[in-house]
Every structure is written in structure tokens, then in C-alpha cells.
Amino acid sequence: MKPCPDPRVGIIGVGYWGSKHVRVLHSLESVSSVAIIDSREERLRPLVKSFPSLRGFTDLDAALPHVDALVIATPPTTHVPIALKALSAGKHVLVEKPLATSSAGAQQLVDTADQQDVVLMAGHTFEYNSAVWRLRELVQSGALGELFYIDSARLNLGLYQTDVNVIWDLAPHDVSIINLLMGRQPSSVQAWGSRHAHRRFEDVAYLRMTYEDIGMSAHIHVSWLDPCKVRRVTVVGSRKMAVYNDLSAEERIRVHDKSVSFPAGDADLTQPPMSYRYGDITSPYVPAAEPLAVQDEHFVTCVATGARNRTPGRSGLAVVQVLEAAQTSLQSGRPTSLTAHGGVRADLAVSGARP
Ligand SMILES: NC(=O)c1ccc[n+]([C@@H]2O[C@H](COP(=O)([O-])OP(=O)(O)OC[C@H]3O[C@@H](n4cnc5c(N)ncnc54)[C@H](O)[C@@H]3O)[C@@H](O)[C@H]2O)c1
Numbered sequence: 001m002k003p004c005p006d007p008r009v010g011i012i013g014v015g016y017w018g019s020k021h022v023r024v025l026h027s028l029e030s031v032s033s034v035a036i037i038d039s040r041e042e043r044l045r046p047l048v049k050s051f052p053s054l055r056g057f058t059d060l061d062a063a064l065p066h067v068d069a070l071v072i073a074t075p076p077t078t079h080v081p082i083a084l085k086a087l088s089a090g091k092h093v094l095v096e097k098p099l100a101t102s103s104a105g106a107q108q109l110v111d112t113a114d115q116q117d118v119v120l121m122a123g124h125t126f127e128y129n130s131a132v133w134r135l136r137e138l139v140q141s142g143a144l145g146e147l148f149y150i151d152s153a154r155l156n157l158g159l160y161q162t163d164v165n166v167i168w169d170l171a172p173h174d175v176s177i178i179n180l181l182m183g184r185q186p187s188s189v190q191a192w193g194s195r196h197a198h199r200r201f202e203d204v205a206y207l208r209m210t211y212e213d214i215g216m217s218a219h220i221h222v223s224w225l226d227p228c229k230v231r232r233v234t235v236v237g238s239r240k241m242a243v244y245n246d247l248s249a250e251e252r253i254r255v256h257d258k259s260v261s262f263p264a265g266d267a268d269l270t271q272p273p274m275s276y277r278y279g280d281i282t283s284p285y286v287p288a289a290e291p292l293a294v295q296d297e298h299f300v301t302c303v304a305t306g307a308r309n310r311t312p313g314r315s316g317l318a319v320v321q322v323l324e325a326a327q328t329s330l331q332s333g334r335p336t337s338l339t340a341h342g343g344v345r346a347d348l349a350v351s352g353a354r355p
Contacts, residue, residue, distance in 0.1 A: 001117050001306040004092070006030060009300065010067035012037040012060060012082060014047055016159070017096065018073030024296045025071070026051050031300055037063045064089050069119070069303045071296070072096055077163040080105035083120075087112040092119035092303045094296075097172035098323060099316030101164060106320040110313040119302050121309045122316030124176040128295040131252040131286045132177055135235065135244045138255065139181045144237025145259070150178055150218035151234045155226035165201035167191065167326050170222040175322045176315070177233060178209060178218045185318055187212045190335040191326040196225055207326050210335065251283040 007030075011021045014036050026034050037057045038044055044056035057063035060082065064070075069092040072082050080100045086093050087109065099122045100106035113120030126132050138144055152174040161169045179185060186209035193202030207220040231246035241256045257279030295311075302309040325336040 001119065003304060003306040004068050005304045006032040007068040007092070007300060007303045008033045008035070008066060009069045009071065010035040010037055010057075010063050011071045011073060012063075013072065013074030013078075013096075014038045014043050015073070018071070019047060020292055021071050021073055021296060022047055022051065022054070024290075024293045025300070026054070027293075028297060028300055030297075030304060033066075035063050035066050060085060064091065067091060069093070069299070071123075071299070073123075075161065075163045076101050076168055080109060083109050084112060087116055087118060087120065090116055090118060092299075094119075094121045094123055094299045095316065096123040097125070097176070097316075098164075098168055098320055099313065100320050101168060103317060103321045103324050106313070106317040110317055113313055119299070119309055120313035120316075121299050121302070122176075122311045122313065122319070123295065124172070124311045124315065124319070125291045125295055126173050126177050127180055127311050127315075128298065129246075129291040130289060131244055131246065132180065134253050134284055134286050135233065135242060136181050138240075138242050138253075139235060139237075140183070143240065143255075144235060144242060145239030146237060147214075147216050148236045148238060149216065150181065151221075151236070152178065152218065153221045153230045153232050155221065155223040155228060155230040157226060157229075158224055160198060160203065160224050161201070165193065165198075165205070165327075166203050166222045166224050167193065167205045167207065167330070168323055169224075171205070171207060171220055171323060171326065172319050174207075174220040174222065174233070175209075175319045176311075178220075179315070179318055179322075181235070182211065182218075184211075185322060185338055186210055186218065187339075188335045188337045189322055189325040189329055191329040193330050198224075202330065205326075205330070208335075209322065252286050253284055255282050255284070257281070 009025050009031050011018050025031055035055045037060055041058055048054050048056050070086045071094045073096045076098055079095050083093050083095050154170045188210045190208045193205035195202050203224040205222050209218040233244040235242045243254045259277045261275050325338055329336040
């Protein structure tokens, strides 16, 4: 890939999340200019007032000649057509999660970026979060022992999305975290969901990702309709248990030296465990860098130097395949094999060191 030093960056979709990208990218010295694009003019005005050097556009075609790279933070169903237009024009692209709302769309983006030899990066913000990497080290080093299960909960009241259900909105985070922890996709997915305050889209859902060959599963609970804000991943192993609470100010990771054990020899596994072990609770140091800032700076560095990025289009595709399998399961009421959705990827080994 040809390096593009001091790139000019555009952000399309400057609503709730896109305006955060504007703040971060505007502060980077390695970005020579920032353009903002939104079909709603009233979204542009306050940002241009706060950051007078920004150039605002209501139309992507008019903005494209003024940017080398584009961050896409529009609603999920618009990601593929916007990204295809930018990639086909030879622009480097960072697409917010989910990369696409179908695996065919995600594959099209990966293929187009390869043909154009430009950066395609998935906005998997949690893969730029040091706490998630700390948790990955605990899992991959074997410190927790044999993995029993993973449980992830992402709950709050809102924000309801207009074009996708809660699985496509919130579960991309959990799936990308779990793919990173496991270094691979699950073999099958089962999903349950229900509609309450929203007529069209499920606002509460549960997913079970199964890894048949190792007899392990990961469970995800996502909700737009819960009184309590929860952002928690629990990993339970045979030796220790780790809890990552993204809302905790100082102890985002806590390792519980707790386990249950059976008597040695011919244990009767149909009986309750013979002993429970209670040990220390420790909290490793986790640096406090803002994940979105780490992610966007990494994107700009990859554009400027031609380096490989840590969450390439293929890792976005791997997440979309799981979400699509979950959507199929939601409708059929049965587990869906990932192979039916173009998976299973056992090669999700992460490129690069921890951020
Ligand atoms: N990484 C994260 O932690 C995180 C957090 C929140 C949202 N997101 C993602 O960011 C994206 C945006 O979510 P949001 O909550 O900010 O939505 P939002 O509705 O607040 O903002 C979307 C903006 O896109 C604009 N827009 C829509 N279609 C457009 C088009 N065709 N051309 C130009 N502008 C268009 C809208 O006018 C709006 O201003 C979604 O993909 C969402 O999943 C990511």
C-alpha cells in the first residue's frame, strides 16, 4: 500500500458517535485537515462553530476530492454503499461497527479494499481498549485454567436505533471482544430476542456462541430496555475467574482466585463439587487511554505509513458473520452453524502488539 503522510480525513455522519471522532481527529497533528459530512445541515453547524477549521459538506460526492481517508459513522444499513463509494474512489476507510449488515456486503468491502490497495478498518473500539487486552492475556496465558464459559452483558435504557435491532447495534462489541479473547469464531450461534417498546426491532436479546470442539460457550445479553447500565465481561476458568467491568473507574479488571474442585480420582461428576476455594481478589494495572483516540490515531498511522491495521476488514467480516448467524437463529429458533454464513475463521490471530 502506498503511504499517504499527513492525510486529509473526512467523517461522514456527525451524530452522537461521529462527533466524538471529530473531536479526536481534529486534535491529531498528523491529520492535515478534517472535513465533516452529514445529510442534515443542522448537525454540521455546531461542530463548525466549535472547530472553525472544519469544512462541512452535506453531500459525500462533493467532499470526496477533499479527503484521503474517510471515517463512516452513519447508521449501520448505510455503511456498505457509503464505504463502497469511498473505496472505489481510492480512499482509505474506517467503518464504525458493524462493518456491514450482511456478510455479503462485508465481503464486498474487503474485496474492494484489496483491489484498490487501501486501508479498510472496522471500528471495533473495544479492541483498542487496554482492559480487553489485559483480559486476553489472562485467557491466552492459561492463568485462569481451562475455560469453562464467558458471559457478557451490555445493558442500558436506550439508545434505540432506527435501522437495526439490539443485536446488530450492541452485540458487535461483545462478539469482537470474544473473538479477540478466543482468537477464533464460534462454530455455531443461537439467539433469542423479544420486542417490547419497539414494534419492529428486538430490544432485548440473548446469544449463545458455541465452540463445539472444546465444549465451551460464550453467552451475550444485550438490551436497550434495562434500568441499569451494565458493561461487563466475566470469564470463568477452572482455576480463576476474571471480571472486566468497563464502568469501573479504578478496577476495570478483577481476578478472583476462586474455583470449585472435585476429589481426585474417579469423581462422581453428577454430584455437587466437594470443595469451594476462596482466595484473593486482585486488580491488575490497566492504562487509562481513551480507546476511540487510540483507534483513530492507529487508523491515521496506518494510512500515513501503509502499515497493516489491527482490526482489518476481515475481522469486521468475522463479526458480521456471527451477527448474521444470530439473526438467522432468531428467526428459525434453532442454532445456526457459522459455516452456513461463510465462517468458521480459526485464523483470527491478531496482528500487531497490544495497543
Ligand atoms: N464504537 C462505538 O462504541 C460506537 C458507539 C455508538 C455508535 N457507534 C456506531 O456509530 C454509527 C452512528 O451511530 P450514532 O448513534 O452516532 O447515530 P446518529 O443517528 O446519532 O448519527 C448518525 C448521523 O448520520 C447522518 N446520516 C445518516 N445517513 C447519512 C448519509 N447517507 N449521508 C450522510 N449523513 C448521513 C445522520 O444525519 C446523523 O447525523 C453506527 O454505526 C453505530 O453503530 C459506535
